[in-house]
Amino acid sequence: MEILRVENLSKVYGAGEARVEALKQVSFTMERGEFGAVVGVSGSGKSTLLNCIGGLDFADQGKVFLSGRDLFAMGENERTVFRRQNIGFIFQSFHLIQELDVEQNIMFPLLLDYKKPDQERVDEILEVLGLKNRRKHLPGQLSGGQQQRVAIGRALITHPALVLADEPTGNLDSQSSQDVMELLCKASRHYQQTVLMITHNMNLTASADRVFQVSDGKLSELGGVCK
Amino acid sequence: MKHYLDLIKISAKQHRKQNRMTRLCIVLAVFLVTVIFGMADMEMRSQYIQAVKTDGGWHAAFVMDEEQGALLGERPEVKEIARYGALNYNLEGGYQIKGVETGICGFDKEFQEMLPDAEILEGTFPETAGEIALNENAMDRLGMQIGGKVSMTTPQGDARQYQITGIAKNTALTAELDAFCVFLNTDGFLALSPEGTGAAREMLYYVEFRKFCNIQKAIGEIRTQFELEDAQVRQNTKVLMLMLQTRDSYLLSFYLLAGILAVLVMIAGIFMITASMNSSIARRTEFFGMMRCLGATGKQVVRFVRKEALSWCKEAIPAGVAAGVAVTWALCGMLRFLSPGLFDGLPVLGISWLGAAAGILMGLVTVLLAARSPAKRAGAVSPLTAVSGNAGTVHAAKRAAHTRLFKVDMALGIHHASGSKKNFFLVAGSFAFSIVLFLSFGTLIDFMHHAVTPLRASAPDIAVNVGSEEMNRIPAEFAEDLEEYPGVKRIFRKGYAYLTMPADGKDVVLISYDERQLRMAEDTMVEGKLSEVLDGKGVFSVFLEERTLACGSNILVTAGGKERKIHVSGIIESVPDVLNPSVDTLICSEKMFRELTGEKGFASLDIQLEKDVTDTQVQEIRKAVGQVCGEDYDFSDKRMRNQEVRGAYFSMSVFLYGFLAVIALIAFFNIINCIGMSVSARMREYGAMRAIGMSVGQLIRMVTGETLTYTVFGVIFGYLAGLPLNRFMFRTLVTNRWGEAWSLPGWEMVVIVFVMLASVCLAVLNPARQIKRMTVVETISRE
Structure with a gap:
């Protein structure tokens, strides 16, 4: 089942001599439960692609369909609500809310909908993340790996159609990186989440179903590594 | 770039937007202090101008004889000295011009510079003992001209002839009392003073001291030197207070409070700038960490922050002072616009140096004080902060937010x-x-x-009161006609009557108000119903501390030979029309007044004038009143x-x-x-x-x-x-x-x-x- 469709995405920064084509006619699709990895050198356009897919940034041309909905056709407020219900974000620097404990951080997208969170689901995620006995800890009391696990929990709590991870292991040691990758694979396999991850580390693409390379704004598929 | 501190300029260009808030805080603090001190300064100036206009610019006056006066004039701190004496101040002493009691002031010409009320409007100051200046009121009423002759009788029965050399200004007091007042020079005054009286031997020596003189100290020395009693020394308290030259304990406590408030305002400014700078420093923690990484010492970072703070002052302080001065100008302009006659002396575009100096000083001191703790904080940033990527303003929280009590x-x-x-x-x-x-x-x-x-809204510009012989003799028709006179805005008419209460034989004063006055009186009503008084069914009782006729009570009075019952419908606070505070005063409608007393006329007219009324129009009003009221009436000009x-x-x-x-x-x-x-x-x-x-x-x-x-x-x-x-x-x-x-x-x-x-x-x-x-x-x- 097709979850994500990217059609002819193009994005240009600057003008004149400073003009940079960050994305050139990028098109691809992803199915439900697929784990995709995007590789490329710094400044190749990886993050721009991810931000456009996540509705954080706009493309100059092209369209992004998520679960059949055109992201760029939505109004600002509608897109925000759609994003929090359908897209999970995982950032390199975690971006946890310092004033909320582990449990509250995970529940945060649900709290934004003013919904009472399903406690069983929260417990399940805490269990999967191995953070059950840290649920009342504040981000400042956690290690980097633990913080990234909380961020993964937050990305998964709403059962999003798509999880976008921007260098999720960039700030972590090797053991924590391995833990995070296992969790993302688990999310893809166990919860049938579609995951698209940006990474510099080619070794991490070993877990991905499909690997894309962005070079000078152009996207090419290098082929799947594992299924 | 020749010095590491030159980085401040480069950094300022880069972070112009981020530093805008801090610069704005400095501008604001300087602006506020400049305005506060500027306004205080201007208020002092305007009060001083008014005080000089009403009370004169003299500082102290001493009762002494001629020899002492000469010695006093020799003292180095005395800038100006002038003799002054007054006779018949209470208008009961028997000095009369054409049968009208006349106040007499005798003084040296220099005295005019110390008291604007002593100004000669037209003509010249009397130079010889046979010359005289009459006030405007006397000139108008006597129909005299400069150069004419006037005769003044003394209590001793002499008639003295004087030549009129000038017209003196009406003062607030002479206008209100509708009095004649004449100016003589000191020789003329001494010649008029009865032999053997104090006025002949001793005069008041008015003194204006030099600038920067400690006036209280000087007065003390003068008292000691001439062995003067308390009663022989007068001080122009208001002017001295405004010159900060008083020892009055009440006023000193007032200054103390003003000082405390000024310090409080300064502290508020310091709070504001410190908070802003702290935030600015916190936002740039990584930058300071990077400086430390590159080899800057903690002290160099501290110096950097202080210098940076001072560099903000270069623009912010002048901007704050300029804004403060502009607002002070606007306020002065407003005062002049609101009351042009009184605040003419106030400079519209004058600069309050006190305000500007306070603003500049406050700006510099505050910034330096405020920069201390942020500078220390910046100096203490570890180089590791820059490289660890943990720099930021959002510190780790110590407890979680209450998402159960409130929405997230x-x-x-x-x-x-x-x-x-x-x-x-x-x-x-x-x-x-x-x-x-x-x-x-x-x-x-x-x-x-x-x-x-x-x-008060009903305060009259001119009050006409007829004598007590036949109180309510101003006809109602005249009051109505007078209201149509040019320059007259409105007239409040009042009837007065004494009634007796047969129960205890005490008097009670009954005053009639017209409808407008009754409605205005409602503002001061303590309790009761206005409607009953308007309808003529009851009266207002005026509040007296010792006893007030109770609201709702009925009193029995004898009016016109008959006993009548009066219902007290309400109580109002004290009104200026109360003739005698120990006698109960009742206020009723005109209709009720007529019913009770049978009187159809009025005893008093409170005339309010148009803003642009001329003196000629006032004279016309006076003439008209004179024709109706005869000789026995008071015409009090309160403008x-x-x-x-x-x-x-x-x-x-x-x-x-x-x-x-x-x-x-x-x-x-x-x-x-x-x-x-x-x-x-x-x-x-x-x-x-x-x-x-x-x-x-x-x-x-x-x-x-x-x-x-x-x-x-x-x-x-x-x-x-x-x-x-x-x-x-x-x-x-x-x-x-x-x-x-x-x-x-x-x-x-x-x-x-x-x-x-x-x-x-x-x-x-x-x-x-x-x-x-x-x-x-x-x-x-x-x-």
Whole structure:
């Protein structure tokens, strides 16, 4: 089942001599439960692609369909609500809310909908993340790996159609990186989440179903590594 | 770039926008101090101008003989000295011109420079003992001309002939008393003074001291030198007070309070700048860490921050002073516009050097003081901070937000405000500080209401009262006709009658008011019903401290030989028409007055004049009144006195309400500034929240929650600290002098809540715009 469709995405920064084509006619699709990895050198356009897919940034041309909905056709407020219900974000620097404990951080997208969170689901995620006995800890009391696990929990709590991870292991040691990758694979396999991850580390693409390379704004598929 | 401190200029260019808030804080603090001191300075100047106009520019006067006077004139601190004497001041002494009691002033020509009331409007000052100057009133009524002759009789029965050399100005007192007043030179005065009286031997020597002289010390020395008694020394208290040259303990306590308030304002400014600089430093922690990484010592970083702070002063202080001076000009212009006659002497484009100096000094001192702790903090940043990527303004929280009690956006807002106790108390404390200032200054309004009584709406410009022989002899038709005279705005007419209460044989005064006056009297009604009085069914009883006829009671009076029952429908506060405070006074409608007394005329006319009325028109009114009332009547021109009262009230009102407005502005800008800085510091966090799915509306609610938390606690702390101070100041300024007991300052508290709520709304506006404009990708990848 097709979850994500990217059609002819193009994005240009600057003008004149400073003009940079960050994305050139990028098109691809992803199915439900697929784990995709995007590789490329710094400044190749990886993050721009991810931000456009996540509705954080706009493309100059092209369209992004998520679960059949055109992201760029939505109004600002509608897109925000759609994003929090359908897209999970995982950032390199975690971006946890310092004033909320582990449990509250995970529940945060649900709290934004003013919904009472399903406690069983929260417990399940805490269990999967191995953070059950840290649920009342504040981000400042956690290690980097633990913080990234909380961020993964937050990305998964709403059962999003798509999880976008921007260098999720960039700030972590090797053991924590391995833990995070296992969790993302688990999310893809166990919860049938579609995951698209940006990474510099080619070794991490070993877990991905499909690997894309962005070079000078152009996207090419290098082929799947594992299924 | 030749020196590492040159980096300040480069950094300033790069961070111009980020530093804007701090520069704005310095501008604001300097502006506020300049305005406060500038306004105080201008108020002192305007009060001084008024005091000199009404009381004269002399500093002290000494009763002494000629020999002592000559010695006094030799003292080095004496700038100007002039002799002055007065006869028949009470207008009962028997000095008369054409049968009219006449006040006599004799003085040296130099005295005119010390007292504007001694000014000669036309002609010249009498040079010889046979010359005289008459006041405008006497000239008009006697139909005299300059160069003419006038004869004045003395109590001894002599008739002295004088040649008129000039016309003297009517003073507020002579206009009000409708009195004749003449000026003689000192020789003429001494020649007129009866032999063997004090006036012949001793005169008052008016002295103006030189600038920068310690006047109180000089007066003390003069008293010792000439062995003068207390009664022989007079001081121009108001002028000396405005020159800060008094030892009056009440006034000294007033200065002390003013000093305390000025210091409080300065502290408020220091709070504001420190908070702003702290935030600016915190935002650049990584930058200072990087400087340390590259080899800068802690001391060099401290120097960098201090120099940077001073560099902001270069632009901010002149801007603040300029804005302050502009506002002071506007206020002076307003005073001149409101009361042109009184404030002509006030410079429209004058610069208050006191205000400017206070602003500059305050700016520099505050910035240097405020830079101390941020500079130390910047100097203590570890080089590791820059490389670890942990630099930022959002510190690790110590406890989680209460998402169960409040919705998540509101819970986060409250937590942002209360998360750090130190920051919470600093910000809420600074809000509270403004409230404390407002409540403290608010007592000065009460002080003003007691010290400077405003004119009543019914205050007459001219009061006509007929003699007591046949009281109500002004016909109603005349009062109506007079209202049509050019220059007359409206006339309040009153009838007076003495009634007796047969129960105890005591008198009671009955006064009739027309409908307009009765409606105006309602403002001072303590209890009762106006409608009954208007309908002629009852009377108002005027409040007396010892006894007041009770509201609702019926009293029996004898009027016109008959016993009549009068119903007391209400009680009003004391009115100026009360003839005798020990006698009960009743106020009724004209209809009831006629029914009770049978009198159809009036005893008194309170005439209010148009603004542009001319003296000729006033003379026409006087003539018309004279024709109807005959000889036995008082014509009291109160215009000058009213103008003085109005002017004093205006200037003090502008000054005090201006002060309150400035304090409200401090609170207002402080709230806007604090929230603006807090939002700027958290923008990255907000960006992440937006990425995760928080809507713009939810972010704005979060900022509102934060602002409200600070404000609500600021108001509570402000009330807790401000109300006792308000009570203390009220007791010092008002209760101790006028006896009025302190009560909760209701309107001030309402204004505070209103200003705070308005500030919250406006404080959220700019961050809301910032949040709406925020690009999520740029925000989270910045810094």
